[in-house]
Amino acid sequence: MAEEESDQRGGARVSAVHLKLGALAGVVKAALLSSYEMASEGTVLQGSRLMIEELPVVAHCPKCLAPRTLDSPQWFICPVCKSPVSEIVQGRELQVFALELQE
Amino acid sequence: MILQTRLVEVRQNVLKQNDLVARELRQRFHSAGVCVVSLVSSPGSGKTAFLESTLTLMRPNYRVAALVGDLATDNDAARLARSKAPVRQITTGTLCHLEAAMVRDALEGWDLDQLDFLFIENVGNLVCPASYDVGEDLRVVLLSVTEGEDKPLKYPTIFNTADLAVLTKMDLAAAVEFDLAAADSNIQRVRPGMPVLRVSSKNGAGMDEWLRFLASARQTPLVAASTGFVEAGRTT
Numbered sequence: 001m002a003e004e005e006s007d008q009r010g011g012a013r014v015s016a017v018h019l020k021l022g023a024l025a026g027v028v029k030a031a032l033l034s035s036y037e038m039a040s041e042g043t044v045l046q047g048s049r050l051m052i053e054e055l056p057v058v059a060h061c062p063k064c065l066a067p068r069t070l071d072s073p074q075w076f077i078c079p080v081c082k083s084p085v086s087e088i089v090q091g092r093e094l095q096v097f098a099l100e101l102q103e
Numbered sequence: 104m105i106l107q108t109r110l111v112e113v114r115q116n117v118l119k120q121n122d123l124v125a126r127e128l129r130q131r132f133h134s135a136g137v138c139v140v141s142l143v144s145s146p147g148s149g150k151t152a153f154l155e156s157t158l159t160l161m162r163p164n165y166r167v168a169a170l171v172g173d174l175a176t177d178n179d180a181a182r183l184a185r186s187k188a189p190v191r192q193i194t195t196g197t198l199c200h201l202e203a204a205m206v207r208d209a210l211e212g213w214d215l216d217q218l219d220f221l222f223i224e225n226v227g228n229l230v231c232p233a234s235y236d237v238g239e240d241l242r243v244v245l246l247s248v249t250e251g252e253d254k255p256l257k258y259p260t261i262f263n264t265a266d267l268a269v270l271t272k273m274d275l276a277a278a279v280e281f282d283l284a285a286a287d288s289n290i291q292r293v294r295p296g297m298p299v300l301r302v303s304s305k306n307g308a309g310m311d312e313w314l315r316f317l318a319s320a321r322q323t324p325l326v327a328a329s330t331g332f333v334e335a336g337r338t339t
Contacts, residue, residue, distance in 0.1 A: 026231060027234070074292065077292075084291070100108055103109060
């Protein structure tokens with residue numbers, strides 16, 4: 001992904017990768033950070049920074065008819081009206097959101 | 104030359120490749136009319152015994168087959184083969200979960216049109232399998248009574264991506280003083296409204312209800328969208 005972008009921009013150096021990480025992605029931030037340097041060695045990402053934005057779970061509350069940020073990924077209830085919520089609108093992300101290129 | 108830093112939005116899912124293959128698989132399954140059910144759980148929760156019993160009970164009435172993922176051995180495939188249903192092993196090596204491409208490759212040569220149900224037994228693991236769509240219609244999470252009632256709270260992601268929870272080894276529930284009410288409540292906390300079945304593969308208790316559940320799932324496909332697994336946050 002990063003290589004493609006870099007190639008498209010005449011081999012621009014990728015200085016940072018911005019990642020969105022949902023609380024339900026099943027991946028731990030610390031593990032990603034600790035493996036990033038090793039995994040990026042010898043690639044276009046070598047020496048770049050990994051910037052992780054952690055996202056809480058947001059679900060649509062059927063009673064409030066509004067998106068609500070859950071207090072915990074272990075309890076799917078609306079923090080306002082305490083109704084059970086199941087329609088997740090945010091929280092599963094494991095997404096490369098943006099790349100910082102030096103050109 | 105002065106270097107300028109530019110932020111380029113890419114918005115690509117890290118697991119995009121898997122999602123694409125899973126989508127292709129789901130289309131193939133639907134056009135072949137096969138109902139695909141995946142089983143996920145921790146190691147030792149009774150997936151293989153449950154599946155062996157399921158295959159044996161279903162064979163008189165349905166055309167069934169199974170894929171089974173395992174890190175290193177083909178023990179599970181050998182056990183499932185006793186049901187006389189077609190079974191294929193996917194050996195994942197050091198990988199702790201199945202990916203859509205592995206399922207696709209394992210299906211090579213099978214005529215899906217000739218199947219009513221395909222079961223996919225994932226590698227025993229409550230973490231990574233949650234993130235990988237394998238094209239299933241229905242994801243079933245197993246929780247054995249010997250594991251303790253709080254597993255759903257420890258692994259909310261996998262319970263949240265499932266369509267059905269099955270409590271296994273119910274014949275041992277009294278011996279281990281399993282708190283059914285607490286287990287139910289913990290499941291509902293992380294996945295409100297999820298149906299929960301209680302079975303014993305050993306004495307057959309609850310298997311009727313499970314077979315009825317499968318029959319109705321085949322009639323009215325859930326298309327996995329009910330979980331939000333396909334849609335929520337994974338579309339880009």
